[in-house]
Amino acid sequence: MKNITAKPETLRSARAAGTLQLPAECVTLLRERRTEKGDALEIARAAAMLGAKRTWELLPLCHPLPLANVRVDYRLEDAGRVHIEVEVEVIAATGVEMEALTAVAIAALTLYDMLKPHAGTALQISEIRLLEKRGGKSEYRRAAQRALSAAVIVLSDTVAAGGAQDQAGAAVRARLAEAGIEVRGYEILPDDPEKLGARLKHWLALHVDLLLTVGGTGVGARDRTVETVTPFIELALPGIVETARAYGQRRMPYAMLSRAVAGLAGGTLLFTLPGSTRGALESLEATLPGLMHVFEALDGTTHGRGGHGNT
Secondary structure: OOOOOOOOOEEEEEEEEEEEEOOHHHHHHHHOOOEOOEOHHHHHHHHHHHHHHOHHHHOOOOOOOOOOEEEEEEEEEOOOEEEEEEEEEEEEOOOOHHHHHHHHHHHHHHHHHHHHHHHHHHOEEEEEEEEEEEOHHHOOOOOOOOOEEEEEEEEOHHHHOOOOOOOHHHHHHHHHHHOOEEEEEEEEEOOOHHHHHHHHHHHHHOOOOEEEEEOOOOOOOOOOHHHHHHHHOOEEOHHHHHHHHHHHHOOOHHHHHOOOOEEEEOOEEEEEEOOOHHHHHHHHHHHHHHHHHHHHHHHOOOOOHHHOOOO
16 A cells, blocks of 8 residues: 555545446436336445445555545436446545546446346446546646756754754755755755854845755744744745644644744745754645745746636
């Protein structure tokens, strides 16, 4: 089973379809709800919903999902075809295409079973396929769509003094590179507001797109990153930090202590990340789609799910 603990939850949907070919007289039986075993269309609808909900029990590598909606529609053709379409929605860390496909298959099999007394072997299931899936990385981009530059500043007295190796900053650099973002600067500083302020001015003058700090967002006596970064922010974007904190809180309780901030200074997006490797990476994973959307908005090339204008 694939580990999805690092994936953020989004609204996801999938539509699938299939066809049952049958004698023309069986179409009349379906329309009039008088097959020998009962109302075949409604029983198949209920079976499809159950199939979608229990896909994880039928397919070994599927995850159990709290489905929010399962919709089953039919289109009957007099020539002898029943078209089945299923849409499934969920707010989760993985998609629901297998649930939609399973629901179509179960609906078709249920109709087959209920029409056997009338059609025998003249029934045929075909064309089960995925029509569309939305949400997750297929829609909310986690990689740069144009050339973006970044600078990463690590704040740690211990690392700056040579008492430990930087791991969090290195992990952030690697994740940014994976997202197609050029890391133009990588620095390690002690927890010194004056030195940090000078380097922030330097990178802002160079107009990097993304300026990340790593460390100094907690409650320690030397944690002054937030106080140093905040005056540079011209347009606060508190939702970025709220998202990161909520994501982290579901994975470990200390995320509540983060005092991180995010916002724009001109065309540069400032974001203060936690000093732990796990916390820094989780904050990035949770917010990368939103960070990418910021630059699309600045460029005037925004896109959204179904025209949602939530920004």
